Amino acid sequence: MKKNIIVAVxxxxxxxLFVLATTLYNKQQDGETNSASMDNIDNVQREHSAIMGPxxxxxxxxxxxxxxxxxxxxxxxxxxxxxxxxxxxxxxxLRYLPLHQNSDVIVSILEASRLQDRFAETLRRAYxxxxxWIEQHVAKPQKFWEQLAGLGLDMxxxxxxxxSPETARRIKLDMQDAQALSVNKTPGFFVNGKRLTQFGYQxxxxxxxxxxxxxx
Amino acid sequence: MSEDKIKIRNxxxxxxxxxxxxxxxxxxxxxLFMSEVMGLKPCLLCWWQRVFxxxxxxxxxxGLFPKGHKEGIKVDPSIVRYTLPxxxxxxxxxxxxxxxxxxxxxxxxxxxxxxxxxxxxxxQILGFIxxxxxxxxxxxxxxxxxxxxxxxxxx
Numbered sequence: 001m002k003k004n005i006i007v008a009v010x011x012x013x014x015x016x017l018f019v020l021a022t023t024l025y026n027k028q029q030d031g032e033t034n035s036a037s038m039d040n041i042d043n044v045q046r047e048h049s050a051i052m053g054p055x056x057x058x059x060x061x062x063x064x065x066x067x068x069x070x071x072x073x074x075x076x077x078x079x080x081x082x083x084x085x086x087x088x089x090x091x092x093x094l095r096y097l098p099l100h101q102n103s104d105v106i107v108s109i110l111e112a113s114r115l116q117d118r119f120a121e122t123l124r125r126a127y128x129x130x131x132x133w134i135e136q137h138v139a140k141p142q143k144f145w146e147q148l149a150g151l152g153l154d155m156x157x158x159x160x161x162x163x164s165p166e167t168a169r170r171i172k173l174d175m176q177d178a179q180a181l182s183v184n185k186t187p188g189f190f191v192n193g194k195r196l197t198q199f200g201y202q203x204x205x206x207x208x209x210x211x212x213x214x215x216x
Numbered sequence: 217m218s219e220d221k222i223k224i225r226n227x228x229x230x231x232x233x234x235x236x237x238x239x240x241x242x243x244x245x246x247x248l249f250m251s252e253v254m255g256l257k258p259c260l261l262c263w264w265q266r267v268f269x270x271x272x273x274x275x276x277x278x279g280l281f282p283k284g285h286k287e288g289i290k291v292d293p294s295i296v297r298y299t300l301p302x303x304x305x306x307x308x309x310x311x312x313x314x315x316x317x318x319x320x321x322x323x324x325x326x327x328x329x330x331x332x333x334x335x336x337x338x339x340q341i342l343g344f345i346x347x348x349x350x351x352x353x354x355x356x357x358x359x360x361x362x363x364x365x366x367x368x369x370x371x
Contacts, residue, residue: 003230003280003281003285004281006234007234007237007277007280007281010234010237010238010241011241014241014242014245015245017245018245018248018249021249021253022249022253025249025253025254026253184255
């Protein structure tokens with residue numbers, strides 16, 4: 001009988017300690033990351049980045065994304081909906097964080113498509129055809145290339161642009177900023193420089209709505 | 217041997233295994249905290265060390281309540297037979313990992329995925345204690361306690 005109690009108390013102690021440590025750690029982390037991202041507002045947003053929606057919107061969502069990331073793909077319609085639900089008030093800055101193998105080639109294609117004003121279309125095509133160009137979490141640039149038909153892209157120009165030093169510089173800068181902000185998973189969201197600390201649809205919506213309330 | 221002595225010895229045996237269980241539980245929750253809460257991804261060698269410590273948390277607990285424990289059998293008599301091998305293999309991985317950390321085994325030889333290096337030191341406590349060291353500590357303490365237990369029960 002006594003043994004049972006000792007063991008039960010120890011077990012509960014471990015679980016309790018784990019929960020307590022988790023709560024304290026998350027609380028401390030929330031404070032730290034928020035102030036970190038406010039300090040490094042330059043890292044959150046860059047002039048060169050792709051932007052969608054009205055340029056004069058007062059609420060800006062910055063999303064670090066990887067086209068090969070399933071969650072980014074699933075989240076994308078929701079982010080679009082947030083913009084549509086608040087017409088004129090919200091825009092979206094997309095920044096590259098290619099964490100999957102070979103995904104850096106895919107993002108350079110996306111960046112090159114911007115020069116032909118086909119970024120949104122190319123990104124949508126990338127998300128829609130994910131199954132056809134990702135094999136076991138590895139992106140296959142050749143197969144992605146085959147998905148690009150019918151978007152009105154000048155493929156030869158695309159091929160030249162994706163290899164340009166400027167494209168590489170932008171992607172590198174995005175990845176360095178992500179690292180500086182300790183964004184190590186995609187999608188990583190910031191709204192007006194404030195980090196989305198707890199990942200989820202509802203949390204993102206709440207953060208966007210609180211920024212809308214504060215700015216309009 | 218008097219009955220009192222047997223009782224004390226039984227109690228000591230139970231306490232030894234109980235401490236083994238506490239160490240395994242601390243390792244289990246500690247490693248889960250580092251990976252799930254702090255977000256430190258476990259590398260391949262970390263996973264191998266987990267493979268051998270997690271079952272120990274269950275096995276020691278079961279061993280503390282053996283069949284017939286209500287009739288006075290304190291600890292599963294064969295507990296060392298099935299826990300010591302796990303602990304020794306685990307210790308092997310932990311030692312290997314510290315050697316990779318310290319650079320004594322070159323990075324090129326270590327069996328890790330490209331994106332998650334086992335040689336990259338993620339966390340240091342007091343400036344020099346790293347995670348594989350904690351692992352070595354846990355495994356060797358468990359092994360030590362089990363050897364004490366075995367020596368006593370064979371006398």
